[in-house]
Amino acid sequence: MTHPQLPGLPGSPREIPGPEKAMLKLSYGVHVIGSRSASGERNAMLADWVTQVSFTPRLVAVVIENDARTLRFIRETGVFSVNLLHEKDGMAIARQVVMPAESRKIKGRTGDAANAVIDKLAGLSYALHDNGCAVLDDALGWFTCDAEAFHTTGDHTIVVGRVTDGDVVRPGEMLIERDLGWEYAG
Ligand SMILES: Cc1cc2nc3c(=O)[nH]c(=O)nc-3n(C[C@H](O)[C@H](O)[C@H](O)COP(=O)(O)O)c2cc1C
Numbered sequence: 001m002t003h004p005q006l007p008g009l010p011g012s013p014r015e016i017p018g019p020e021k022a023m024l025k026l027s028y029g030v031h032v033i034g035s036r037s038a039s040g041e042r043n044a045m046l047a048d049w050v051t052q053v054s055f056t057p058r059l060v061a062v063v064i065e066n067d068a069r070t071l072r073f074i075r076e077t078g079v080f081s082v083n084l085l086h087e088k089d090g091m092a093i094a095r096q097v098v099m100p101a102e103s104r105k106i107k108g109r110t111g112d113a114a115n116a117v118i119d120k121l122a123g124l125s126y127a128l129h130d131n132g133c134a135v136l137d138d139a140l141g142w143f144t145c146d147a148e149a150f151h152t153t154g155d156h157t158i159v160v161g162r163v164t165d166g167d168v169v170r171p172g173e174m175l176i177e178r179d180l181g182w183e184y185a186g
Pocket residue numbers: 003004043044045046047048049050063064065067068069070071097098099100101102105156177182183184
């Protein structure tokens with residue numbers, strides 16, 4: 001996995017194996033998943049891995065790291081939002097939410113620095129949906145979901161969500177990962 005803000009490993013660049021090279025060619029949109037805990041804390045995380053998986057009922061799958069705060073919150077409350085970032089200015093939002101909320105997830109953080117929790121929503125303009133999750137004012141569009149199923153797949157968990165509400169906020173197209181210039185693969 002290549003993370004734009006985490007330190008790289010020292011030494012020469014590694015040879016990328018064929019399967020990984022092919023998977024790096026997959027295309028993704030760029031999304032922000034909004035979530036909340038049972039006690040009312042809120043979070044927002046950057047996610048590529050979001051797709052529709054059923055028309056009737058309307059279901060989506062979002063795929064989340066097993067140790068993400070977001071996954072813990074969705075397991076607690078059973079709700080989340082998906083914000084589609086806009087091609088024009090989604091990059092600024094992506095930068096704001098790319099780090100893990102819990103600093104202990106960042107390599108090299110120890111002591112007090114490791115216990116810090118970042119409020120990634122601070123500085124973003126958003127409303128809270130009736131389900132308590134953030135809907136970004138500057139998204140291209142959004143939808144909200146009730147989590148229906150959790151399926152652990154290796155180091156991530158597939159969360160199947162039943163879509164409960166949603167809308168397009170403004171004209172345009174989605175920001176895609178190729179244009180963002182980052183990658184989430186490995
Ligand atoms: C371009 C990009 C796409 C990402 N896509 C995903 C994803 O689909 N699923 C995921 O779990 N993490 C993804 N991440 C990493 C999460 O945003 C990151 O691990 C975050 O720490 C999890 O947030 P949380 O712990 O605050 O919930 C992506 C990171 C980048 C840079």
